[in-house]
Amino acid sequence: MTAPTDSEIYDKICELLKPYNPKNHPIEPSSGIMSDLEVDSVAVFDVIMEIEDHYDVSIPMEMVSDIKTVGELVTAVKGLTA
Amino acid sequence: MTKLFDKYAPLQTRVDMMMKMGSDALGVEFDDIISATRGRIGNRDILLAGTNNYLGLTFDEDCRTAAKTAVDDHGTGTTGSRIANGTYSEHVDLEKALAEHFGMPSCVVFTTGYQTNLAAISGLAGDKDVIFMDADAHACIIDGSRLTNASTIRFRHNNPEDLDKRLRRRGEIEGGNALVVIEGLYSMFGDVAPIDEFVDVTHRHGGYLFVDEAHSYGTFGPTGCGLAEAQGVLDKIDFISGTFSKSLASVGGFCASKHPEFEITRKVMRPYMFTASATPANICAARVAVDKIKAGGHLRDNLKDRGEQLHAGLKALEFDLCAEPSPIIAVRRPNEGLAAMEWNWLMDNGVYVNLAVPPGTPQSSSLLRISLSAAHTEADVQVIIDAFAKMKASQGEIMSNMMSKLQAAE
Numbered sequence: 001m002t003a004p005t006d007s008e009i010y011d012k013i014c015e016l017l018k019p020y021n022p023k024n025h026p027i028e029p030s031s032g033i034m035s036d037l038e039v040d041s042v043a044v045f046d047v048i049m050e051i052e053d054h055y056d057v058s059i060p061m062e063m064v065s066d067i068k069t070v071g072e073l074v075t076a077v078k079g080l081t082a
Numbered sequence: 083m084t085k086l087f088d089k090y091a092p093l094q095t096r097v098d099m100m101m102k103m104g105s106d107a108l109g110v111e112f113d114d115i116i117s118a119t120r121g122r123i124g125n126r127d128i129l130l131a132g133t134n135n136y137l138g139l140t141f142d143e144d145c146r147t148a149a150k151t152a153v154d155d156h157g158t159g160t161t162g163s164r165i166a167n168g169t170y171s172e173h174v175d176l177e178k179a180l181a182e183h184f185g186m187p188s189c190v191v192f193t194t195g196y197q198t199n200l201a202a203i204s205g206l207a208g209d210k211d212v213i214f215m216d217a218d219a220h221a222c223i224i225d226g227s228r229l230t231n232a233s234t235i236r237f238r239h240n241n242p243e244d245l246d247k248r249l250r251r252r253g254e255i256e257g258g259n260a261l262v263v264i265e266g267l268y269s270m271f272g273d274v275a276p277i278d279e280f281v282d283v284t285h286r287h288g289g290y291l292f293v294d295e296a297h298s299y300g301t302f303g304p305t306g307c308g309l310a311e312a313q314g315v316l317d318k319i320d321f322i323s324g325t326f327s328k329s330l331a332s333v334g335g336f337c338a339s340k341h342p343e344f345e346i347t348r349k350v351m352r353p354y355m356f357t358a359s360a361t362p363a364n365i366c367a368a369r370v371a372v373d374k375i376k377a378g379g380h381l382r383d384n385l386k387d388r389g390e391q392l393h394a395g396l397k398a399l400e401f402d403l404c405a406e407p408s409p410i411i412a413v414r415r416p417n418e419g420l421a422a423m424e425w426n427w428l429m430d431n432g433v434y435v436n437l438a439v440p441p442g443t444p445q446s447s448s449l450l451r452i453s454l455s456a457a458h459t460e461a462d463v464q465v466i467i468d469a470f471a472k473m474k475a476s477q478g479e480i481m482s483n484m485m486s487k488l489q490a491a492e
């Protein structure tokens with residue numbers, strides 16, 4: 001499998017975030033996952049599990065605490081799938 | 083310029099909204115607690131159905147006498163930590179009694195259950211170890227992992243196959259071990275872990291299994307040891323933690339291990355070393371409660387019957403229940419606002435349950451959470467069912483009340 005591109009990862013993350021964004025806040029790379037999209041601190045980790053399963057990677061919790069925006073999450077996943 | 087508390091503005095808005103619905107569900111003040119099942123606010127008697135007082139031992143005659151005698155004999159506080167002047171023969175005696183109950187060589191008692199998990203998890207997981215925790219793990223398990231430099235991976239709730247997959251995905255842990263952390267009975271939904279299956283998966287990968295039996299010690303198993311005992315795998319569990327604040331009817335916590343080497347962690351666990359030990363009254367009440375638990379088959383039988391009674395009653399009313407019958411019965415509500423209104427309505431009608439909201443709940447759910455006690459009678463549980471029935475019948479009124487309160491707030 002070839003490594004996914006930034007935009008592929010971004011599209012996938014937007015899709016996975018959808019059920020956790022009931023107020024349908026617009027998603028942009030700069031959106032704060034908790035601050036703008038209002039995903040609660042536990043649900044964030046549920047999204048992470050979905051991403052881990054989709055890309056078959058481990059994203060440990062300590063790494064997640066440094067990720068604030070959708071763009072930062074894309075970068076982290078990119079690093080793990082490269 | 084931002085001020086110190088500005089970051090709490092969104093939370094403040096949420097709290098303000100809750101307050102519009104009535105009183106603060108997360109800051110209830112009782113004027114009196116009269117028994118294991120009755121409290122009083124003003125001139126209103128309240129049926130307590132959310133206190134985790136599973137065996138009702140807080141008012142047990144022998145537990146009370148033990149606490150009173152301890153105060154008379156040893157004073158009101160210990161004024162020191164376990165590694166300074168805070169270890170009395172009573173602390174050691176309680177550790178021995180719990181170790182014996184579990185059939186394990188080592189047990190350490192702590193000042194609270196919260197601190198127990200902070201201490202034990204941070205004491206066990208070193209820099210090179212990897213913690214695997216259940217997705218619905220209690221806050222103190224999450225916080226315990228945060229006190230370590232160990233990498234932490236979350237697996238799907240109550241799903242041993244998912245743990246298996248994530249252990250495999252993580253691969254060999256160079257220079258370290260896997261520490262798998264689960265609970266027995268989950269505090270919010272009241273669902274039970276398949277501990278036996280977790281034992282298999284964890285040990286197949288060479289890991290260690292840590293089970294928090296905070297809600298299941300005293301309430302499950304032939305001698306009340308908990309769900310590992312009930313599922314026949316007690317001797318295979320590496321670490322069992324628990325609290326005194328539920329079935330043991332006191333304040334404090336414990337961690338027992340089948341590994342005698344666990345004793346060494348007394349010299350490294352910061353939430354053990356740098357806080358005062360539990361008071362003599364707390365320790366002596368818990369010590370008597372251990373014996374009551376061992377001999378408490380009749381209490382567990384009543385607790386089980388009451389759980390089944392309540393579950394059946396609420397199910398007949400078509401409430402959405404989160405799990406099978408257990409001492410914890412959680413009713414899922416459509417949203418936080420309505421759950422808060424209903425919580426207030428139940429209080430006004432003399433029944434105290436817990437309002438549980440995200441992020442303290444799984445699946446961002448809003449719950450009316452009930453915990454039962456062996457001290458509840460069949461008639462008490464009927465009162466709870468009747469209150470929920472009346473609440474359901476008053477749904478229209480509760481809703482319109484909520485709307486007018488929200489409009490008034492704008």
Ligand SMILES: Cc1ncc(COP(=O)(O)O)c(C=O)c1O
Binds near residue numbers: 265269296
């Ligand atoms: C699963 C679990 N572990 C630990 C604790 C903490 O216990 P304590 O009240 O003794 O701090 C609780 C209780 O709130 C709990 O639900």
